[in-house]
Amino acid sequence: MNLSPEIRQSLLQQQTRRVFLGRASQGLGAVALGSILQPRLLAESAARPRGMAGVVNPLHVAAKARRVIWLSMAGGPSHLETFDPKPKLVEMHGKPMPESFTRGKQIAQLQGQKLVCYGPQLPFRRFGKSGVELCSLFTHLGSVADEICWVRSMTSEAINHDPAHMFMNTGSQIAGRPSMGSWVTYGLGTEAENLPGFVVLTSLGRGGQNQPIAARQWAAGMLPSRYQGVHLRGKGDPVMYLGAPAGVTRERQHEVVRTINELNRQHDALVDDPEISTRIAQYEMAFQMQASVPELMDTASEPASVQALYGCKPGDGSFASNCLLARRLAERGVRFIQLYHKDWDHHGEVKQGVEFKAAEIDRACMALITDLKQRDMLKDTLIVWAGEFGRTPMSQGGSGRDHHNAGFTIWMCGGGIRPGMVYGATDELGYAAVDSPVDVHDIHATLLHQLGIEHTRLSVKFQGLDVRLTGIAGRVIRDII
Numbered sequence: 386m387n388l389s390p391e392i393r394q395s396l397l398q399q400q401t402r403r404v405f406l407g408r409a410s411q412g413l414g415a416v417a418l419g420s421i422l423q424p425r426l427l428a429e430s431a432a433r434p435r436g437m438a439g440v441v442n443p444l445h446v447a448a449k450a451r452r453v454i455w456l457s458m459a460g461g462p463s464h465l466e467t468f469d470p471k472p473k474l475v476e477m478h479g480k481p482m483p484e485s486f487t488r489g490k491q492i493a494q495l496q497g498q499k500l501v502c503y504g505p506q507l508p509f510r511r512f513g514k515s516g517v518e519l520c521s522l523f524t525h526l527g528s529v530a531d532e533i534c535w536v537r538s539m540t541s542e543a544i545n546h547d548p549a550h551m552f553m554n555t556g557s558q559i560a561g562r563p564s565m566g567s568w569v570t571y572g573l574g575t576e577a578e579n580l581p582g583f584v585v586l587t588s589l590g591r592g593g594q595n596q597p598i599a600a601r602q603w604a605a606g607m608l609p610s611r612y613q614g615v616h617l618r619g620k621g622d623p624v625m626y627l628g629a630p631a632g633v634t635r636e637r638q639h640e641v642v643r644t645i646n647e648l649n650r651q652h653d654a655l656v657d658d659p660e661i662s663t664r665i666a667q668y669e670m671a672f673q674m675q676a677s678v679p680e681l682m683d684t685a686s687e688p689a690s691v692q693a694l695y696g697c698k699p700g701d702g703s704f705a706s707n708c709l710l711a712r713r714l715a716e717r718g719v720r721f722i723q724l725y726h727k728d729w730d731h732h733g734e735v736k737q738g739v740e741f742k743a744a745e746i747d748r749a750c751m752a753l754i755t756d757l758k759q760r761d762m763l764k765d766t767l768i769v770w771a772g773e774f775g776r777t778p779m780s781q782g783g784s785g786r787d788h789h790n791a792g793f794t795i796w797m798c799g800g801g802i803r804p805g806m807v808y809g810a811t812d813e814l815g816y817a818a819v820d821s822p823v824d825v826h827d828i829h830a831t832l833l834h835q836l837g838i839e840h841t842r843l844s845v846k847f848q849g850l851d852v853r854l855t856g857i858a859g860r861v862i863r864d865i866i
Contacts, residue, residue: 437570437574437575437582437611438574439570439571439572439573439574440571440572440843441572441573441837441838441842441843444837444838445837445838445839445842446834446837446838446839447837448765448835448836448837449764449765449767449800449801449835449866450765450766450767450799450800450801450835450836451576451720451765451766451836452715452719452720452721452722452765452766452767453566453569453720453721453722453766453767453768453769453800453832453836454711454715454722454723454724454753454766454767454768454769455565455566455721455722455723455724455768455769455771456724456726456746456750456768456769456770456771457553457723457724457725457726457771457772457773458726458729458742458746458770458771458772459546459550459596459598459725459726459727459728459729459772459773460546460593460594460596460727460728460729460730460731460772460773461546461549461729461730461772461773461774461775461776461788461789461793462729462739462742462772462775462776462793463731463735463739463775463776463786464537464775464776464792464793464794464811464815465505465775465776465778465786465815466505466506466507466520466735466736466739467519467520467523467739467743467794468519468520468523468535468537468794468796469537469793469794469811469815470505470509470518471504471505471778471811471813471814471815473813473814474502474503474504474505474778474813474814474815475504475505476504477502477504477814478502478503478504479501479502479504480501480502481499481500481501481502482500482501482502482778482779482814483814486812486814486816486817487500487779487816490791490817491544491790491791492544492777492787493544493545493787493788493789494732494781494787494788495777495779495781495787500779501779501780502778502779502780502814503777503778503779503780503786506735506736506739507520507521507522507736507739507740508520508521509521510527512527512528512530513527513528513529513530513531513805514531514805515530515531515805515806515807517530517533517535517805517807520739520743522739522740522743522744522747523743523747524747525747525748525750525751525752526747526750526751528751529751529754529755530805531804531805532754532758532763532798532799532804532805533754533796533797533798533804533805534796534797534798534802534803534804534805534806534807534808534865535794535796535806535807535808536794536795536796536797536808536809536823536862536865537792537794537807537808537809537810537811537818538792538808538809538810538811538818538819538820538821538822538823539771539775539792539793539794539795539809539818539823539824539828540790540791540792540793540818540822540823540824540825541553541773541774541790541793541824541825542558542790542824542825543558543773543774543790544774544788544789544790545788546596546730546773546788547599549773549774549788549790550598550599550602550773551601551602552773552825553771553773553825554566554602554603555602555606555854556825556826556829556854556855556856556859557856560601561601561604561606561607562606562607562852563604563605563606563607563608563612563852563854564583564602564603564604564605564606564613564614565721565829565832565854566583566585566603566614566720566721566723567583567603567604567605567606567608567612567613567614568608568612568833568843568853568854569583569720569721569832569833569836570582570583570612570720570721571605571608571609571612571843571845572833572836572838572843573720573836573837573838574720575718575719575720576718576720577717577718577719577720578717578718579717580678580681580714580717580718580719581614581615581719582612582719582720582721583603583612583613583614583615583719583720583721583722583723584614584615584616584617584714584719584721584722584723585603585614585615585616585617585723585724585725586616586617586707586710586711586722586723586724586725587616587618587707587724587725587726587727588702588703588704588706588707588724588725588726588727589702589726589727589728590704590726590727590728590729590741590742590745591728591741591745592728592731592734592737592738592739592740592741592742593727593728593729593730593731593738593741593742594728594730594731594732595727595728595730596727596728596730598725598727600614600616603616603723607845607847607852608845614721614723617678617682617710618702681710681713681714681717682700682710683699684697684699684700684706684709684710684713685699685700687699687709691709691756692709694752694755694756695708695709695748695749695752695753695756696748696749696752697709697749703745703749704724704726704745704746704749705745705746705748705749705752707724707726708724708749708750708752708753709752709753709756711724711753712753712756712757712760712762715757715762715766716760716762726745726746728741728742729742729772731776731785731786732781732782732785732786732787733781733782733783733784733785734784734785735776735784735785735786736784750770753768754768754798754799757799763798763799763800764799764800764801765799765800765801766799766800767797767798767799767800767801767802767832767835767836768797768798768799768800769795769796769797769828769832770795770796770797770798771795771796771828772793772795774788774789774790774793775789775790775792775793775794776788776789776793777789777816778814778815778816789816791816791817791818792811792812792815792816792817792818792819792822793811795828797865800835801835801866802835802865802866803864803865803866806865808821808823808862808864808865809821809822809823821864823862824858826855826856826858826859826860827859827860827861827862828862829854829855829859830855830859830860830861830862831861831862831865831866833854833855834861834866835866840853840854840855840859840861841853841855841859
């Protein structure tokens, strides 16, 4: 890029002595120290694969997983119609809920109403060599049940959708904290060359209330914005405004990007703002994504056998299609992949709603596990399936269930997690976790541990405090590793 002598002179004159000395000492000092302590440092850095480095180097503990695929079931799945059988609740169907279970406890919309037991509306049966009991609708998932760890004692602090999503994603009910995907990419970086390190895909189902999800659930908070999740759409343009305008060649567009970035670099030399460096990197990433994203999204190139395994059609925007895209993203080095599937909010017609949901996710979840295993990727890919909370064992409106945070089920698979086991339990009516309760901070601590990060050592200073994903809580659930 050629700047006029007048503009160049003006920019140089604005360079402050403090910024110049600071940058000179940081840059030259680091090079000098590195050459003394590690003479091969510069040569090795030139040989490293492209991508983005993380701040955790070396890893705190031996890593079992390299990447995470988090399957978010937005709306709050009922554990009582999916993965947590309760014969006693069947017996109690239609009878008053014993007050001993609910006295003084937090309830969402049923507060102050007559509480009546509502038995599971779908049958359960055993699957696999482990003999785990699951809802009989989940036959495909049941076929890989021995690959999965079922955590039946999950709890959350939040009982309404938005704060519960925030808590599950960031460890805090208050918006503004970094999401778990942002923490992971900040800690480990990414191996992807032409894609972001943290990608989000969304899909819409049927049979429940369409609760909204928001971009703040995958935001970077006080971390640099380069670590925020990038939402790729499953239908239409994958990323809004990513395509080149009509009549603009790729070479011409790259020239524009180079010019803008050079101006940003010169401005950064004056003000020393980390967000300018982020902006420069994101311009380059957006340019690279113009070529990489269309190739990524072209699932028509997948063999017919793979498309049949997932049960999806190219570009249909379904959860199944997004699961296939998740595998493709994982292959390309993306560190954290999060899929949201909506319409799990069953305040009414929970039986029909779960029937719809099972049809939408059962085969796809099995396919993702099977596909990764066939490619020898399951061993270092951690899959987590979770809603933001569960549902009550009490009836709402005669055919549904209210929000519930005292006990529900999630499952984990791959990435060094013990397969074919059930961990923890709720009480005989499915109301509260009573055996080995697990909270969101514990899941986050375990996730980071499997990636090689000690959760108490990954933090950033913000407003005088050390902020971390797990706050001042969290424990690694060693029994499931």
